[in-house]
Amino acid sequence: MIGVYFESWACTWTDKAEESALAQIETPIDVVFLSFVRPDCTYVKSQGTWVGTGMDFALDFQVVRKAIQILKSKGIKVMLAVGGATYSFDTFHHKSVAELMYDLELDGLDIDWEPVNGIADALKFGPILEQAKQYCISGQLLSAAVFANGAMAQKEGDLYRGVNVAGLQSHGHLLDMINIMAYDGGKQLDVIASYLSFHQYKAKKMVGFQVGKQGWGDALLTLDDVVQVCSMIEDGDGCFVWAYFKQGTPSVEQVVETAAAFLDNHEEEPVGVPCPHCGKGLFITK
Template structure:
């Protein structure tokens, strides 16, 4: 078979165009990054940081090398203490115009830089061995019904759009951050939709969950579960929601690769994050990583004051008075105590990657606790690095990470 003159010309033009595209794209070489751009430890314990897209800086990655993107992008410079970065937040009623459109319209994502620029930053984070996950929902976005309907049906445009943005920008998975209500069926179907999107995107991508603070608590509706015998949580509202999800939708419980417990925002009088972690760890199988959560003060529901060391718990709010079931504790609300609970876990379901999470990477801590310093993202990261065997990145000492 031989080519016609026209065919040869078309083929030649295609080769020239391909060569031009290849030449324009900067090579992703680890050696191009500066020495301070450390890599994380992907095979150890996980340390997840939520990254608020609305707090990121504008930058232009056009024509830049990875080293230049690292210098220009705050996202790309996240300290290597973090193993997972959850970019926050996408609207569950999601649409995506594709990378060619280069617009966040329909996504709910609030980066000021364009999708193509953020893709370049994600590429740098991948060079540094971090996973970058797209968090969906959060406290702001509550329109879950359309996505849940697609989850029940098994397909739909939102599922396809979520799969496409993962492939287009290089996100390593999705995070189900369902904070809308106690509708467990809608929660389950939305999770099915997001699991379907993750699987469609392929490449070993993962599905994570932001577990509600009291979501694993025992409530009246779960009294028949063996580990709830004689236990009734102080809390109402969304208390017990994730426990009901696991009980009533066993297929959904197995869909999560990672659960980050929001073990904060419930004050200190009747809530212990260590109890929350233990309960979540017992709910999910050993193939699911479960991490305890931190939030620097002031929390969303002000009152609890997170400190770094047990000895720093010198003020009201830094000591947990009772757990969810009325047991008197007077225990430190500290990074040290929470991480120790993960390290010393005796759960039959424990996973070697069980670790910690923080909301958020960029949150400025404010307040005081006697003569002790309250916990900040930098000091939480430094303490967690020492206790959990993470990279203790010197960038944690510098703004905006400290």
């Protein structure tokens, strides 16, 4: 499974759903996370506008709704990402968020909880997941974006190490996917160790890649990194990219294509991926 976070603020205007950047997303992308909704969203049923949602679409509400239907017709799931680095969960109007999800006919919610106080707020994560899950009906999914070191043992002086442990232990069973933000940690970040630290939790694990300059640190993603990490991802798990419109080398498209070459093949089959140096086909066994 491969996902992308779709920045609502970067999607250019059109009045034709089929011409929108959202509708033009294709497989091998399997899930799109629409970003971001305010946890204190004030949306009400049948409102049909972005007022009070935190979403920054230039597109009309109904255009986005139709674009979502186009994606779903391709077999691509579309989920509503709530929170992020900008919007806090100090207040969570979960019913309003759910009404927005229902009106857009989405496949579920993604809880992107990034507390400013870090480990001091660790006990808040589980109840937030519980509040969101009660509104995921008729097969709708619940995922959570977590910190790269969020499942590791706490370490004195580290604000976020272990911040997701308490919530995952108490409410992790409610999750269908765990999206590991395995970036913004500098060159010293061990992405594979981060992935393995979430192994005990049953939800699908999605390892995050960020293209271009990262929000923090000096790391710069390469296709070699994508190959190395995807070769370690277990069957049933996957990856996601932050973010769809973000520019970088390799591009989002190259990362997705390279990841798909590994994740869509069985262990005994040779995997053909583009050589990160010459661009020609390179066959590697997973």
